[in-house]
Amino acid sequence: MTESCDGECASCGKAETCTDSRRQDYEQKKLLDKQKALLKVRMGQIKHKIAIISGKGGVGKSTVTANLAVALAQHGYRVGVLDADIYGPCIPKMLGMRGEQLTAGPPGAFPAVGPLGIRVVSMDFLLSDDDTPVIWRGPLVTGAIRQFLSEFNWGQLDFLLIDLPPGTGDAPLSVMQLIPEMDGALIVTIPSEISQIVVKKAVTFARQLRIPVIGIVENMSGFICPKCGFQVDIFRSGGGLAISGDMSVPFLGTIPLDPAVCDASDDGVSFAMKEPTSLAAKAFAAIVAKIEEFISSKGSEVTPQEG
Amino acid sequence: MTESCDGECASCGKAETCTDSRRQDYEQKKLLDKQKALLKVRMGQIKHKIAIISGKGGVGKSTVTANLAVALAQHGYRVGVLDADIYGPCIPKMLGMRGEQLTAGPPGAFPAVGPLGIRVVSMDFLLSDDDTPVIWRGPLVTGAIRQFLSEFNWGQLDFLLIDLPPGTGDAPLSVMQLIPEMDGALIVTIPSEISQIVVKKAVTFARQLRIPVIGIVENMSGFICPKCGFQVDIFRSGGGLAISGDMSVPFLGTIPLDPAVCDASDDGVSFAMKEPTSLAAKAFAAIVAKIEEFISSKGSEVTPQEG
Numbered sequence: 001m002t003e004s005c006d007g008e009c010a011s012c013g014k015a016e017t018c019t020d021s022r023r024q025d026y027e028q029k030k031l032l033d034k035q036k037a038l039l040k041v042r043m044g045q046i047k048h049k050i051a052i053i054s055g056k057g058g059v060g061k062s063t064v065t066a067n068l069a070v071a072l073a074q075h076g077y078r079v080g081v082l083d084a085d086i087y088g089p090c091i092p093k094m095l096g097m098r099g100e101q102l103t104a105g106p107p108g109a110f111p112a113v114g115p116l117g118i119r120v121v122s123m124d125f126l127l128s129d130d131d132t133p134v135i136w137r138g139p140l141v142t143g144a145i146r147q148f149l150s151e152f153n154w155g156q157l158d159f160l161l162i163d164l165p166p167g168t169g170d171a172p173l174s175v176m177q178l179i180p181e182m183d184g185a186l187i188v189t190i191p192s193e194i195s196q197i198v199v200k201k202a203v204t205f206a207r208q209l210r211i212p213v214i215g216i217v218e219n220m221s222g223f224i225c226p227k228c229g230f231q232v233d234i235f236r237s238g239g240g241l242a243i244s245g246d247m248s249v250p251f252l253g254t255i256p257l258d259p260a261v262c263d264a265s266d267d268g269v270s271f272a273m274k275e276p277t278s279l280a281a282k283a284f285a286a287i288v289a290k291i292e293e294f295i296s297s298k299g300s301e302v303t304p305q306e307g
Numbered sequence: 308m309t310e311s312c313d314g315e316c317a318s319c320g321k322a323e324t325c326t327d328s329r330r331q332d333y334e335q336k337k338l339l340d341k342q343k344a345l346l347k348v349r350m351g352q353i354k355h356k357i358a359i360i361s362g363k364g365g366v367g368k369s370t371v372t373a374n375l376a377v378a379l380a381q382h383g384y385r386v387g388v389l390d391a392d393i394y395g396p397c398i399p400k401m402l403g404m405r406g407e408q409l410t411a412g413p414p415g416a417f418p419a420v421g422p423l424g425i426r427v428v429s430m431d432f433l434l435s436d437d438d439t440p441v442i443w444r445g446p447l448v449t450g451a452i453r454q455f456l457s458e459f460n461w462g463q464l465d466f467l468l469i470d471l472p473p474g475t476g477d478a479p480l481s482v483m484q485l486i487p488e489m490d491g492a493l494i495v496t497i498p499s500e501i502s503q504i505v506v507k508k509a510v511t512f513a514r515q516l517r518i519p520v521i522g523i524v525e526n527m528s529g530f531i532c533p534k535c536g537f538q539v540d541i542f543r544s545g546g547g548l549a550i551s552g553d554m555s556v557p558f559l560g561t562i563p564l565d566p567a568v569c570d571a572s573d574d575g576v577s578f579a580m581k582e583p584t585s586l587a588a589k590a591f592a593a594i595v596a597k598i599e600e601f602i603s604s605k606g607s608e609v610t611p612q613e614g
Contacts, residue, residue, distance in 0.1 A: 057364005087474035088505035133508035138445030167394035198395035201440035230534035
């Protein structure tokens with residue numbers, strides 16, 4: 001049955017000649033326009049947006065994002081995290097927030113609030129159990145990310161960190177196009193050559209979309225045997241520095257391969273909070289300093305909020 | 308300008324009333340029909356098709372695929388590998404085949420031929436350099452995979468292994484829909500709980516698409532210090548067994564976290580060929596035995612070819 005479009009519909013102008021498919025197109029356009037307007041408002045309240053990308057999976061993007069969020073919050077910043085990995089969302093588990101519910105009210109939905117007040121939106125909060133996969137093609141992924149950014153009340157934030165899934169497809173592309181004012185991208189790699197090949201593509205991806213590359217972090221770098229102290233480069237070494245040199249991007253530091261980092265993630269405690277004196281925690285603090293420096297160099301304000 | 312559709316076009320039937328957009332739809336449909344027919348022919352020449360999936364990135368799907376291909380070829384099977392990771396193709400690097408060219412002739416294109424005669428098709432062969440990203444949304448990815456499967460002369464093969472990218476989106480979905488006769492899926496995980504959450508989704512994904520799950524392989528399991536022999540479970544332990552128990556899928560074995568595996572991958576030599584007496588190589592041989600058993604249990608022929 002054809003419903004009236006109240007004479008607003010650009011495709012016909014008259015309710016009586018409107019078809020179902022035209023009506024759907026019109027509704028779709030109206031929704032997109034509404035989301036676009038909302039997106040502008042929401043993003044306008046967030047001072048800095050940083051994407052964490054790698055191109056390759058399993059290099060620790062989510063670990064870096066979660067720990068960086070905590071390190072920034074410890075510095076007094078108001079921080080939000082968008083877990084844009086729709087198929088394999090890990091941020092809630094890493095911040096000890098699994099099982100939280102996203103709430104909704106008249107002004108829109110609200111992010112879940114984690115440690116140190118970090119606001120988090122993740123597909124994980126919307127799935128009934130661990131086993132449920134999200135079997136979606138690209139357009140649905142794009143739609144979900146658009147909703148996460150526009151229909152959630154992120155509120156006033158200093159930083160929004162966006163944890164992107166592997167690859168250079170729908171999700172990363174949509175995030176970059178939805179937030180053209182992105183301050184920059186943080187690239188994460190592991191030391192191996194295999195990883196370098198894929199991660200270099202992420203640097204080019206950011207450049208082609210005109211997103212400044214803040215720098216590169218080498219994760220899982222060098223393992224020290226807890227018994228004898230012998231250092232083993234399980235995934236080789238120097239991959240981050242090699243990309244930094246080859247592609248002229250700043251090198252932000254290395255995060256050692258430490259079983260305690262995996263333990264902390266599995267236990268839902270940020271490593272930066274659990275072991276503040278560890279090499280890994282110091283590496284995150286150093287990355288925060290580099291981000292502050294990067295943002296200052298753009299002439300933006302980066303003062304943490306009081307209280 | 309409107310071209311003639313030779314009266315074949317179902318949408319109009321007459322060249323003079325044909326529009327450009329109808330003509331394009333018609334051409335598109337004709338191409339799809341041709342690819343569909345070719346796909347049936349190509350896949351009909353391959354006895355067994357196995358997808359390697361994980362849901363999560365960086366757990367070693369490509370390492371498992373490359374080594375399994377070598378282990379199967381060592382058993383006398385004729386093996387092909389489709390690297391379906393369009394954004395981060397790693398198979399050519401792991402099999403020492405980077406820089407190879409895909410050739411084309413009147414009967415279609417030909418896969419590159421690697422160690423032990425393994426036939427490989429990968430996006431990597433089509434990219435001009437390491438840095439070039441493939442910035443494609445889902446439909447282009449699906450189109451590339453369809454072409455790789457239908458327009459390449461895979462020839463007579465005993466096994467086609469398909470290395471799927473992380474996630475449960477366009478690429479895995481397309482592969483499963485293009486090859487409905489898929490023999491089964493091999494699931495790869497690492498021991499961590501974080502990985503389990505994501506990998507369980509892959510098991511459900513395979514089940515929802517009615518692909519039998521051959522079993523689960525736990526990669527990067529237990530690290531033994533090369534100096535003092537102390538075993539450290541860097542990514543914890545037991546993740547594979549836990550998923551196997553929780554979801555009632557066979558457990559196929561563990562592959563230890565060994566720097567030599569990463570070295571071999573980076574050097575483009577299959578670990579199973581380089582260190583045939585290592586624990587990891589034995590693990591791959593055991594997985595081959597389980598695959599043979601799985602296929603026999605389906606009543607199919609699994610005799611390796613002579614010569």
